[in-house]
Amino acid sequence: MRVKVQLFARLRELAGRGECDCEVPAGASVGDVWRAVADRHVSLRPFGGAISCALNADFARMNAPVQEGDEIAFLPPVSGG
């Protein structure tokens, strides 16, 4: 199934793009989506332990299941304020 991926800040810069589609098997989790994205953009891999995730614009854990058409966002450590 196909999901939409959003990357922010340094992740976006490293990947060279802020949005992409990603193909994952049925039953995939947010973590599976991350691994698929990081396989395509190896420069993202070192971030694996230090990102937050959002599923359809709500915070989600890596083990949250995803559905066809979901929007999954990966967020590097934040620095607002």
Add this chain to the structure above:
Amino acid sequence: MRVKVQLFARLRELAGRGECDCEVPAGASVGDVWRAVADRHVSLRPFGGAISCALNADFARMNAPVQEGDEIAFLPPVSGG
């Protein structure tokens, strides 16, 4: 000698005026000025223990000596903010 007295807030209302001149003997203190004013306006007397004083627009103690022409202000408990 003659000094100028300023009264504020409730003191001003009780005395019916915000400024008056006051005649005190040479060598008088701020406290002497207060007693002279409170003798003239007896409604001020209960305030004696709960006022602050200023001499020429600087805080002063009751025992500070006054000079001819000085401005002495008596301040009830404050409530700014």
Add this chain to the structure above:
Amino acid sequence: MPDDRLAIVSDPLSVERLSTMLEAMARDRGEGCGAVCSFVGTVRATHQGRHVRYLEYEAFAPLAVKVFHRIEHEIGRHWPGALVAIHHRIGRLQIGEASVAIAVATPHRAEAFQACRYAIERVKQIAPIWKHEFFEDGDLWIEGAPADPEDEAAQQRALEQACA
């Protein structure tokens, strides 16, 4: 007019104006300020259950401005480099209007919050300003404690409220 930062005023207060003054000062010193904490006190509609129609504030203005400078000086001792602006309004105020506006600018936020809180505590303790409340059925001069800038216990209390 640098001393506009510390003033008794008759017109409506603007916290934005205070922040802008402090930011301009900080820029003149060559470094942005980083953090600005502001406090605005506004006229409440009730006092001990009574409906307030309006307030009047009275000040001994020349002494009040000196007191604001003293507070600025005290803040400089405890939070070096902090910039301070204090405006207190006098005259008649309607419900919801601001009676006092304070802004403090510092490089980092903890100091801004502490110094701003300290400033309002000290204004309430020692500024020669009086609040006169007018109700439907009478009026009341509000009276706290006599102002004594040298009272170290009061300074300590303000510091504790600011920092703890």
Add this chain to the structure above:
Amino acid sequence: MPDDRLAIVSDPLSVERLSTMLEAMARDRGEGCGAVCSFVGTVRATHQGRHVRYLEYEAFAPLAVKVFHRIEHEIGRHWPGALVAIHHRIGRLQIGEASVAIAVATPHRAEAFQACRYAIERVKQIAPIWKHEFFEDGDLWIEGAPADPEDEAAQQRALEQACA
């Protein structure tokens, strides 16, 4: 537009606008607010000794606004009745410009200072917003910690900074 109080914006921030919104809300509830504490964070000229030319802020705006609502909700639990406004700016900011403005209105001042400090701590911890600093000789994405709104230790830390 009540939710204008909690927003990601591209235009210059105004703390006055936030205060005005809160005062209007408080009036609608039939009681003035009494105390408004505001915080503004501004762009500093240097970062670890390097001269900053300008900054860019990026946000995941829909989630950031949800986070601001979450922070408002947390504040409502700790300081019942507090009114909160949070604006964070995105895009390019020059030295001295405000990146974040927060205002909190409460009946009494202690709560306003505490809740406002709590708000900025939580914004820094969990809002999906990123700061990108541009120097004469390069640039740097600032990165704190991963955002985790459910992290109770972080909430507790923010509460301690607000109240102690």
